Amino acid sequence: MACFQSERNILALEAFLVPMVRAVKPSRKRDGRLGPPQGYPKDPDKYGDPANWKYPVHTPFHARAARRYFNEPRNRAKYTPEEQAYIDRKINEALERFGVAVKIKGGKVEDEAGTIQADVPMNKDIDKMTFEELLLVLLGKNRLASAQGIDAAAVSVDKETDTLFAGTVKEYSVLIDRQERRLEHDCVDFKTNRAVGRLFCKHLGAFLMRVDRPHAVRLLRELLRERDHWTFE
């Protein structure tokens, strides 16, 4: 299983695959933004392209989305190779800071690595997302299917209050504390992989499927919105 350290190495490897050109901050573009989009950071440093307020990298989700969009040739073509190098570096630094790896397979960048399965669409209103949509973002398609496959009998919700959920899924424990913004779980997938990117494993998905639905939806929305303030461990 790829551990955090080896994923870091993979990310470092990617830098060598990018042609070595001097990184230059992008210039203002005709289709650039004049200021930060609504609800986005006002600090230009939080953008891969600060001059045009593009490719925000302030959260793991946005950094991953930035990587995906900027891997598309038609988006890259708007910049000189030097500017591309600058944006690549900003995005990669953010991904590394958030512990999100970009995987290389056969010398090709695979942008949906194990930890990356779904992103919040850039302008999707979290308040309008359904339980399934919210879970899909945190689980990805494969893990959502695995979560749905876990037998209800294997899930035990022992405590469910306004702020605290606790219980077990199979032999693993689950503790979700809204007040402390803390999520504790002890399976291998979560510990070695998902927690780093503040994402869910199948057990956490199965657990939330068995708690009171409005409670679960409220928690998931809160999690997505304030994810960078939560501790996953």
Ligand SMILES: [Zn+2]
């Ligand atoms: Zn788990």
